[in-house]
Amino acid sequence: MTKPPSHIAVIVGEVDADRQDDALRAALGLTLRGARVHVAITNAATPLGAQGLRARATLEMFNHTVTEGGAIGDALLAGTIEVWGPVRAALESPPTDLVDRRRIHLLRPGHAVPTRPRDALVLHLPDALHDDLADQLLDVVLASPTNPIVW
Amino acid sequence: MDVGTVNAPRLNKVTSLTFILATGPEQSDLPRIVALARAAQRRRVATTLFAMHRGVLSLASDDERTTALHHANCDLIGCATSADQFGVDLAALGAAVGSQDDHARLVAGATRVLAFT
Numbered sequence: 001m002t003k004p005p006s007h008i009a010v011i012v013g014e015v016d017a018d019r020q021d022d023a024l025r026a027a028l029g030l031t032l033r034g035a036r037v038h039v040a041i042t043n044a045a046t047p048l049g050a051q052g053l054r055a056r057a058t059l060e061m062f063n064h065t066v067t068e069g070g071a072i073g074d075a076l077l078a079g080t081i082e083v084w085g086p087v088r089a090a091l092e093s094p095p096t097d098l099v100d101r102r103r104i105h106l107l108r109p110g111h112a113v114p115t116r117p118r119d120a121l122v123l124h125l126p127d128a129l130h131d132d133l134a135d136q137l138l139d140v141v142l143a144s145p146t147n148p149i150v151w
Numbered sequence: 152m153d154v155g156t157v158n159a160p161r162l163n164k165v166t167s168l169t170f171i172l173a174t175g176p177e178q179s180d181l182p183r184i185v186a187l188a189r190a191a192q193r194r195r196v197a198t199t200l201f202a203m204h205r206g207v208l209s210l211a212s213d214d215e216r217t218t219a220l221h222h223a224n225c226d227l228i229g230c231a232t233s234a235d236q237f238g239v240d241l242a243a244l245g246a247a248v249g250s251q252d253d254h255a256r257l258v259a260g261a262t263r264v265l266a267f268t
Contacts, residue, residue, distance in 0.1 A: 006259055022204045022233070023268070026173070029251025033259045080258055082171060082266040106265075108178070127179055134186035138194065141187075142165040147264045 006035045009078035014043045015085035021052035023084035027064075028055040037064045040075040042087050042114075044068040072115065081149045087114045104140060104148040111151045125150075167197045169261035170225075171254070173268040175205030176212045180267035185216045187265065188223040198223065199261070201254050202246070203230035206267075207239040210246065217244055228253050 010027040012020055020041070027039045039059065048056060056066050067075075075081065077100075105113050105122045113122055123137065141148055168191050174180045184200060191198045200220060202210055207229045210217045220227060227246035234241045234248070241248050258264050 008258060019204060022173070025232075026203060026251065026254060026268075029254045030258060031255070032252045033255040035255065035259060080264050080266070082173075082268045084173065084268045108180075125183060129183045129186035131186065131189065134190040135193070138187055138190040138196075141263060141265065142168075142194070142196070144263075150265060150267055 006080065007038070007078040008035045009038045009040065009075035009081045011072065011075055011081060011083045011087060012039065012041045012043070013083060013085035013087035015046070017046055017049050017052075019085060020046055021049045021055070023082075024048065024052040024055035024059075026082065026084075028058055031059070031062065031064060038075045038078060039064070039066045040072045041066070041068045042072070076115065080147045083149060083151055086111050087151065088112065100146050102144060103146045104144050106137075106148050106150045108151065113151050165196060165262045167199070167261045168263045168265065169257040170198065170200040171258070171264065171266040171268055172200055172202045172206035172209060173204040173266075175208050178209075178267070180206075181209040181213055181216050184265075184267065185219045185223070188220055188225040192223045192225075198225040199228065199257055200225055201228050201230070201249065201257050203233045203251075203254065204268075205233075205237065207233045207241070208237050210244050211237075211239045221245055228257070230254070 008030050010023055012023045027037050031037050059066055101120055105120055107113055107122055107124050109127060170184045172180060172184060188198045228249035229241040229246040231248045231250060
């Protein structure tokens, strides 16, 4: 039986143009093993550079999804989610009955979780992760049925 | 952190963990990854780190933690394009010179992915 293609989302937050372009390059790279990729650019105020525009055009040519603005579409339904840079604004998420409530949200200092089911598990990452905390955190991550999102 | 309140069962079926690192030293993600890689080693979970963008700078700017990743048996792969952009010698860090194909391969193949991007 053929394995279905994986679904990967790249959420681009408030980052500078260089970083935004590299996020698009990463998204294009993630397609190389057959994954379906959804890029959600949440801060449309930063224009894409030449590299980002090329990556976007190539993604769209191969029917991958690139969205801009606050609507995050079905990006949160992806099996793996890379969040590039802080996402400040609240995002319009897919219907909560479609979102996996078991997904863990790992929150770095100074970041926010812009959208999630009310009962989702949010763990605040400290600046220093001591061995005991790392052990506990990893146990939670390994026990989770899905990849966590690091915000 | 509130993880002490979570009683997570340990699942042995997770055999590999991939870290994606794209942030620079200012984000302090490398120390977090080192701590998690050590924890994974204690659980016999194989780890790989793919560094790109300013993630290669994080590795280059912290010899102690990059060495700690090697000691934790974490395989290091760096994006050659990013290394060129930021003037980082991946070989000197003991990291394999990789590409976005490695990024795609690792994300597709790992049973868990933690993206510090």
